[in-house]
Amino acid sequence: MKMVNVMNWQQEQDRLDLVTEKLRSRIAELEPEVTGLREQVVDIRKRFWEEVTVNTSTDEDFEETFYSIKQQEALLSERERSHRQRVQRFKNMKRLLPSPYFGRMDFQEDGLGLSDKIYIGVASFVDADGVDFLVYDWRTPIASMYYDHSPGPSTYETPGGQITGEMMLKRQYQIRSGQLQNVFDTSLTIGDELLQQVLGKGADSQMKSIVATIQKEQNAIIRNDKSRMLIVQGAAGSGKTSAALQRVAYLLYKHRDRLKADQIVLFSPNPMFNSYVSTVLPELGEENMQQTTFQEYLAYWLGSTMNLEDPFEQIEYVLTSQSLQGYQARLTGMQYKASEAFLHALQSYALWLGKEGMLFHSICFRDRELITAEQMKSQFYSYDSSIRLANRIALLREWLLRELTKLERQEMEAPWVQDEVDYLDNDQYAEAYSEVLKKYRREEAVFDFTEQYLEIYGDFRIQKDGEENVFDFSSQEEELLRRMIVKEHFKPLRRDAKRLKFIDTIGLYEQLFSDEATYQKMTGENDVPDQWLEICKQTKEKLSHTELFYEDETPFLYLKELIEGSRTNTMVRHLFIDEGQDYSPFQFAFLKQLFPRASMTVLGDFSQAIFPQSTNLQEVDSPLIRLYGEEETNLFRLIRSYRSAREIVEFTKALLPKEEIVPFDRGGKKPHLLKASNDVERVVRIKEDLAALMAEGLDSIAVITKTAAESREAYEALLAQGGENLRLVTKETLTFEKGTLIIPAYLAKGVEFDAVLIYDASTQTYHRESERKLFYTACTRAMHRLLLYTTGDWSHFIQALDASLYEVV
Numbered sequence: 001m002k003m004v005n006v007m008n009w010q011q012e013q014d015r016l017d018l019v020t021e022k023l024r025s026r027i028a029e030l031e032p033e034v035t036g037l038r039e040q041v042v043d044i045r046k047r048f049w050e051e052v053t054v055n056t057s058t059d060e061d062f063e064e065t066f067y068s069i070k071q072q073e074a075l076l077s078e079r080e081r082s083h084r085q086r087v088q089r090f091k092n093m094k095r096l097l098p099s100p101y102f103g104r105m106d107f108q109e110d111g112l113g114l115s116d117k118i119y120i121g122v123a124s125f126v127d128a129d130g131v132d133f134l135v136y137d138w139r140t141p142i143a144s145m146y147y148d149h150s151p152g153p154s155t156y157e158t159p160g161g162q163i164t165g166e167m168m169l170k171r172q173y174q175i176r177s178g179q180l181q182n183v184f185d186t187s188l189t190i191g192d193e194l195l196q197q198v199l200g201k202g203a204d205s206q207m208k209s210i211v212a213t214i215q216k217e218q219n220a221i222i223r224n225d226k227s228r229m230l231i232v233q234g235a236a237g238s239g240k241t242s243a244a245l246q247r248v249a250y251l252l253y254k255h256r257d258r259l260k261a262d263q264i265v266l267f268s269p270n271p272m273f274n275s276y277v278s279t280v281l282p283e284l285g286e287e288n289m290q291q292t293t294f295q296e297y298l299a300y301w302l303g304s305t306m307n308l309e310d311p312f313e314q315i316e317y318v319l320t321s322q323s324l325q326g327y328q329a330r331l332t333g334m335q336y337k338a339s340e341a342f343l344h345a346l347q348s349y350a351l352w353l354g355k356e357g358m359l360f361h362s363i364c365f366r367d368r369e370l371i372t373a374e375q376m377k378s379q380f381y382s383y384d385s386s387i388r389l390a391n392r393i394a395l396l397r398e399w400l401l402r403e404l405t406k407l408e409r410q411e412m413e414a415p416w417v418q419d420e421v422d423y424l425d426n427d428q429y430a431e432a433y434s435e436v437l438k439k440y441r442r443e444e445a446v447f448d449f450t451e452q453y454l455e456i457y458g459d460f461r462i463q464k465d466g467e468e469n470v471f472d473f474s475s476q477e478e479e480l481l482r483r484m485i486v487k488e489h490f491k492p493l494r495r496d497a498k499r500l501k502f503i504d505t506i507g508l509y510e511q512l513f514s515d516e517a518t519y520q521k522m523t524g525e526n527d528v529p530d531q532w533l534e535i536c537k538q539t540k541e542k543l544s545h546t547e548l549f550y551e552d553e554t555p556f557l558y559l560k561e562l563i564e565g566s567r568t569n570t571m572v573r574h575l576f577i578d579e580g581q582d583y584s585p586f587q588f589a590f591l592k593q594l595f596p597r598a599s600m601t602v603l604g605d606f607s608q609a610i611f612p613q614s615t616n617l618q619e620v621d622s623p624l625i626r627l628y629g630e631e632e633t634n635l636f637r638l639i640r641s642y643r644s645a646r647e648i649v650e651f652t653k654a655l656l657p658k659e660e661i662v663p664f665d666r667g668g669k670k671p672h673l674l675k676a677s678n679d680v681e682r683v684v685r686i687k688e689d690l691a692a693l694m695a696e697g698l699d700s701i702a703v704i705t706k707t708a709a710e711s712r713e714a715y716e717a718l719l720a721q722g723g724e725n726l727r728l729v730t731k732e733t734l735t736f737e738k739g740t741l742i743i744p745a746y747l748a749k750g751v752e753f754d755a756v757l758i759y760d761a762s763t764q765t766y767h768r769e770s771e772r773k774l775f776y777t778a779c780t781r782a783m784h785r786l787l788l789y790t791t792g793d794w795s796h797f798i799q800a801l802d803a804s805l806y807e808v809v
């Protein structure tokens with residue numbers, strides 16, 4: 001690091017003052033205009049019809065009116081567009097004002113004499129002449145050089161080709177309220193002083209933008225716009241989430257004329273994470289993308305008819321139910337149901353169903369089968385087998401609706417209808433009649449009804465004209481009423497038919513889990529997993545209660561869509577999947593199908609794969625690479641870890657077999673190991689440590705446990721010892737707040753804390769190889785301090801470490 005000398009400092013402050021002044025005066029200049037524009041637009045809207053001549057008496061007049069309206073419309077939308085742009089510019093200037101830029105580079109382009117001073121900030125600011133860029137937006141092509149190069153020969157890409165030249169100077173600034181706080185000149189060997197400062201700070205309840213200190217390897221990810229699929233395998237704390245959010249902002253800028261924030265979707269690991277990252281984009285002056293979780297999607301489509309297990313219940317089972325019967329089979333089932341093999345099995349199964357084996361629910365009415373499952377089946381297989389399954393289902397639906405209409409007509413004669421009519425006393429009768437009338441007028445059946453009514457009313461008139469007393473008004477009215485009654489009763493049948501409820505999806509999914517030979521016949525799959533029959537038994541047992549295991553939910557929905565026709569969302573253009581290692585190959589294939597027009601960015605860390613259905617992101621034959629093919633896929637690896645102090649990274653890195661992770665050089669304290677002789681002593685110790693950490697100024701602390709039950713136990717034990725201001729985090733927790741949290745490791749994914757206390761690092765708790773990654777994930781949440789506790793023997797993951805990596809206290 002080299003601090004700039006006093007003379008340069010003064011020059012920089014003078015330049016800053018100048019830019020600040022220009023910003024101020026432009027803001028003052030624009031303010032009335034921006035407000036004026038808004039009023040103008042409102043005004044045009046209000047007077048829209050006053051301004052157009054509405055005259056349609058002749059063709060010519062009509063044409064004139066038409067053009068007059070068109071003209072008004074064009075004027076209005078032009079005003080609106082320019083209004084929007086101006087407001088955006090105005091907002092950008094206001095955002096720039098306190099800290100107009102964070103970087104500068106002096107660049108001499110080859111072949112040009114003078115070097116340019118390029119200042120970089122969160123938005124562009126052009127001088128009044130409209131030519132001179134006082135500040136460049138960090139997303140402009142030239143600004144890329146700032147992140148990619150140190151002083152020396154440099155290049156950057158523009159739409160017109162590559163520009164080369166010499167970077168003479170690279171400078172970083174910290175500016176607050178228009179005052180220079182720090183100025184650093186950087187070079188390759190000196191490193192990133194600003195980053196040192198930023199990383200030394202405390203954790204926040206909201207993620208921050210990293211725009212001022214984006215690293216070269218992150219910049220490549222942020223700006224890569226070439227491939228359909230971008231995969232980032234990055235160590236814990238290497239900035240995957242940060243880079244993803246910067247990438248969203250970059251894409252919104254680069255494609256601002258055609259891409260809107262709601263065309264980008266981020267899949268997050270849990271709802272709390274949504275709140276954690278929600279301020280980054282607004283901080284960068286962009287609107288937030290859509291955020292969701294995969295579970296939310298499943299719940300939307302399946303939640304109303306089935307009881308769904310969520311991924312956290314699934315992981316609790318994996319972590320706590322080893323001793324239960326059938327545990328191993330369920331685990332094997334989880335893996336199989338997550339695989340591409342099972343996806344292919346379902347595809348083949350759907351083809352098989354095209355020929356035989358479809359299952360339907362009979363349509364029943366008043367304890368009678370109106371249309372039997374067998375009738376539907378034979379109707380279904382009477383359609384040409386070359387028609388796609390989903391299209392044949394659509395044909396069957398049409399057929400059913402027609403059949404229902406016929407049956408409805410027949411049903412009018414049924415005695416129960418007459419009973420129902422008779423049952424009405426006079427008042428009720430009149431009331432029901434007018435109710436029925438009103439209702440049918442309101443609803444879609446109105447045309448249908450009017451037709452019927454006219455039919456009857458017409459008859460009445462004809463008869464009335466001819467023979468005065470023959471007409472029996474009440475019998476006609478009764479007939480109408482009978483029709484209405486039947487129609488009302490048939491409504492749910494029609495609605496269910498429209499919604500394809502006649503397909504026995506549960507039965508079809510259940511049917512798959514038959515003995516090996518049948519499974520092979522239906523799917524063509526020769527390999528079934530071990531303990532197949534036990535897997536079948538468990539799955540069926542769950543289905544019999546209209547429940548689904550988490551691992552069955554995506555396959556179930558997929559099968560449903562293979563039969564009914566798949567849903568697609570063509571509006572979404574970019575999909576971001578964070579914690580990508582926790583999604584199954586099956587889920588990825590599903591997402592690809594769901595968003596056919598979207599590019600995908602998948603970020604993850606296989607070392608943090610804590611769910612049994614995980615996907616390895618970077619293996620040569622990873623299903624993820626196969627998803628769009630190698631040609632369409634770019635794989636990036638991030639190995640530098642920014643989150644934790646060096647000592648913590650060295651400790652956590654050693655927990656993994658051979659993971660390449662390079663700590664960012666920020667010193668701290670070694671992890672502390674504390675062994676207590678019993679639970680009470682441990683909790684008392686934790687309470688004291690919490691107080692000491694807070695006294696050090698660390699205000700975001702997490703006590704991390706393995707399971708939800710352990711979290712509750714820790715929470716209660718701490719409360720019993722007089723612990724204060726503790727917050728127990730469960731899967732229902734929606735917001736992320738500062739303070740002291742008690743949280744299971746799987747919910748702490750993706751977030752970070754000043755200090756992490758591992759509540760129980762004993763060998764009983766972290767023992768199995770599959771728990772190594774969970775333990776690693778928990779420890780890597782720590783930025784500045786990591787403390788581990790036990791009352792028994794240390795986990796053998798710790799025992800295997802070199803003693804120099806920690807301090808026993």
Ligand SMILES: Nc1ncnc2c1ncn2[C@@H]1O[C@H](COP(=O)(O)OP(=O)(O)OP(=O)(O)O)[C@@H](O)[C@H]1O
Pocket residue numbers: 195198199208210213214215218234235236237238239240241242243605642643749750751752780
């Ligand atoms: N270039 C950078 N400049 C400043 N801070 C950075 C940079 N890159 C990463 N960080 C910081 O490092 C921390 C970890 O970043 P982030 O959460 O994005 O990592 P991650 O790879 O998603 O981590 P994990 O997989 O462990 O959840 C954050 O505090 C982030 O602000």
